[in-house]
Amino acid sequence: MPQPAFFRKTYDETLTLMVEARNYLRHTERRERERAAPVVGLRMSCEAMRVTSRLTQVMAWLMVQRAVHTGELTPEQALLSDRRLSGFDVCLDDSFVDDDSLPNGLRSLMDRSHRLFLRVARLEEMLVERVLH
Structure with a gap:
């Protein structure tokens, strides 16, 4: 059975x-x-880890x-806490996405990974509402 379109598109994008x-x-x-200056280099490392965490x-x-x-799993099993999105404190922080001292390539990855994480978090919220309520 083919995957739903939202899944295929989101999977391909992710x-x-x-990569x-x-x-x-x-x-x-x-x-x-x-x-980069030492403080900027440290910020770059932190934001690179944040991008990796989101993805x-x-x-x-x-x-x-x-x-x-x-x-392989029921919808209810998929919504157990250890199978849900986590790391919101790290993944939702977009404090430095507009920091001009960071390279454009990194800022682009920061922005796109943040938007992707938000979109998947909304999908998960929709599933929670549909399955658990």
Whole structure:
């Protein structure tokens, strides 16, 4: 049975963003951080970890949804606390997305990963309402 369109599109977007983030962090971010002032370099490292956290949380959530779709989990099992999005204190913080001292490539990843996390959090809220209420 094919995956629902929202799932396929969100999964593809997440995977693409993960690959882009990996490539940026592997090839570009380190050089930019070495050229930056120490405080900016530290902020870059923190924000890179935040991007990684968001994308990891979203992909894990999508894998749980895939398990529901294939019948490996029930919708109720998927909504157990250890299978839901977490790390909201880290993942929702977008304090530095408009910080001009950060490189544009990193700021773009920060913004897009934040918007993706918010969208998936809304999807999860909708599932909670539908399944548990």
